[in-house]
Amino acid sequence: MVLLVVDTQTFITNNHLYQFELFENHIKELIKEARINHIEVIYVRHDDGKETQLTKGKEGFEIYDGFKPNSGELIFDKNVNSPFHGTGLLEYLREKKEDTIIVVGLQTEYCIDATIQCGFEHGFKMIVPANTNSTFDNDYMSAETTYKYYNDFIWNQRYAQCISFEETLELMKV
Numbered sequence: 001m002v003l004l005v006v007d008t009q010t011f012i013t014n015n016h017l018y019q020f021e022l023f024e025n026h027i028k029e030l031i032k033e034a035r036i037n038h039i040e041v042i043y044v045r046h047d048d049g050k051e052t053q054l055t056k057g058k059e060g061f062e063i064y065d066g067f068k069p070n071s072g073e074l075i076f077d078k079n080v081n082s083p084f085h086g087t088g089l090l091e092y093l094r095e096k097k098e099d100t101i102i103v104v105g106l107q108t109e110y111c112i113d114a115t116i117q118c119g120f121e122h123g124f125k126m127i128v129p130a131n132t133n134s135t136f137d138n139d140y141m142s143a144e145t146t147y148k149y150y151n152d153f154i155w156n157q158r159y160a161q162c163i164s165f166e167e168t169l170e171l172m173k174v
Helices: 018-034 087-093 108-121 142-154 164-170
Strands: 004-007 038-048 075-078 100-106 125-129 161-164
Touching: 004 018, 018 038, 018 100, 018 164, 038 108, 087 164, 100 108, 100 164, 108 125, 108 142, 125 164, 161 164
Parallel strands: 004 038, 004 100, 038 075, 100 125, 125 161
Antiparallel strands: none
């Protein structure tokens, strides 16, 4: 089992996200519990390319201070929505014989959706704890509707087990 923290970068991790405080607190707690229980915490960062805030060398590219990796924790950089495409993450997880991924991070309808569906396609058991992914309002749906649509309708029992935060903490103690 690993905890995969996706795209929680300074530029987009802010109080404009749906239920930001709950999202922030839950991820902090999961990272803490993972470390206590010797579950590897792996980070993913998205690089949108030059002239954007989400590119190497820009402050917005770095992991949000509240979720900072410890020394030695791995960070995989990507430039597409899936963290498994051309990053080395898939090979790393297979080499370690990992089979379960707890997925948290940003943004629900983009990189979290791709992470969950692609992880499922690669044979991983995907766990999505409640209130640990988030997004912003967009032209088509509110952030709340987007969150509920993916967590309650699209992923659960299709691509992932969408479970309570408390259930996730219990899983991590096994």
